[in-house]
Amino acid sequence: MKYAYFLSCINESMTKEVDLSLTRWVKDLGIELVNLEKGTCCGGSNLDYVSPDHFLVINGRNIALAEKMGLDLVTSCSTCLMTLRRAKQALDSSPEKRELVNGHLAGEGLRYNGTSDVKHLLWVLTEDYGLNRLAAKVTAPLWGVRFAPFYGCHILRPSSLLGRDNPTAPSSLDRLVEALGGSLVEYGSKNKCCGFHTLLVAEQQSLSMTGNALEDAVRAGADYIVTPCPLCHTALDAYQDKALDGRGVSRNIPVLHLSQMVGLALGYSKEELGIDRHMIAA
Amino acid sequence: MERKEVAFRIYRYNPQVDRQPFYDNFKIAVERGITILRALNYIKEHLEPRLTFRAFCQAGICGSCAVRINGVSKLACTTQVWDELTGSGDDPILVEPLNNLPVIRDLVVDIDPVMEKLKQNYSWVRPAIAEGEMGQKEHCVSDGEFEAINAATDCILCGSCYSECSMTEVNPRYISPPVLLKAFRMNNDTRDTLGCERLGQVSGDNGLWDCAHCYKCAEHCVKHIPIVDGIHRLREEMFERHMTRSEGARHAQAFFDDIRSTGRLREATLPLRTLGVVKTLRMVPLAAKMGMKGRTPPFVVKPVPGIDRVRGIYRRLEANRAAKQGGE
């Protein structure tokens, strides 16, 4: 199983442990990820406000680079996923937009044809690899560990674009937890917004969103939150102290990346998976 | 006809009498095809005459019957009981008032906050036709012109998106999705003349740039209106009209600039470029703590291989844009 791997800006800077932990175990599963070295930032659902054409060409190019390799494009970031898929949907449904994009890509020997799918790492595990196969690889089952799966927004909504989980009752991450031997807590915030995208422009409001989700997970008795998105992780981990400030919540709650949770079940240590890099100790 | 005993768990609250909200349980026999609204009517007629809810058209047109069903905002009159059965079909169906609005009684909420925001934000067309010529002159809108706003005109102001909105939940003063949708609809109506003024109004404090693009509004719009596309379009219009002095606009501009210069987002200076010096200084303590864990982004970012190609794309796109603007 071979994929082009989209390098997300945040995983190259603030959340390096995502790719660090991923590299530890993908080969154990026989999955090969080829870095999309020439790919650029997707524009994080901001680029298109400044210029819709730039958004299309830049992301058409990102996907075309994967097409040239003959591979589907995989990302570990939900917002990159949503943004790339938004461009893909626009291009796949409009010959005029494809023409615009291809006019700009021809000089580089690239062409957007729509042949590569754009997927999240979570979908690679649940759909392509398969959870039964993954469960058979588990060497250190997460027995007795209670997880609060936090999906966040951009792996669920808009469902017309993402179309895997039911956004009001998502289950893919829950099933992954169970496949690794972990147990689940039920809590209402699993499909809510972490607040990351407005942390700079509306900090207090964003921290309320973050705090609500954290408080909910703590009250449900979770040992860990686990999330498929490094942006959610940043809000929930790096901003946790600020978000819980004044709420009278009894304790902090460590937040794992999906790639780290898988790594733990496959027998890697917390240090090997970069869990010691988090702001909230696990 | 398939028939079944169905349990309902309904939110009750009369602020004038009850110290706090409570839930009432009812079990009624329901046929397949019956809507939640008809079930509520049955309960009111036969079991609990005081149960209070709002409805009128019973056809998904008036927007008055929106409630939360099993936690999700929907129209009671277009939602079928059968589609809401969960578990083995025996779990009670939870019916609650819309979120983010004050409860008047039981399932009825006060929608005045929505109306107030609509009023504050010029949610109507200010036509080009002079006052004196009103009613005498026609201003036709072609099919093509209408297409751009067609979906947005389907809004029935039911308040479901308002109830689902992540930002409204934490900030009651936030402009809210139906009001942004109206602003999009009016600003793209060819009869309207308020473009800049309306945009200035909706992009102020608690406005357009505070949307967290969580997509909850669009996901749950009862008329399937792509509300977030409308919000995106308004933000694009801010740039088209060079109204770019807000924090939100500077934040977006930073992504645009960084892709040209290195192909990567330079997160280290993102706060500074978005917020300016003073507000950025407030972030220093957290940044210092994150630095100790190796979590601060690097100040110098190496350009991606092939950055020249990306810069070439930018040059050509900008030349095209300049040519287009010159030609207008």
Ligand code: SF4
């Ligand atoms: S996308 Fe924006 S307006 Fe819509 S629900 Fe989320 S925060 Fe509210």
Ligand code: SF4
């Ligand atoms: S946009 Fe949709 S959900 Fe929101 S008020 Fe209008 S019809 Fe209701």
Ligand code: FES
């Ligand atoms: S009663 Fe009018 S929309 Fe439901």
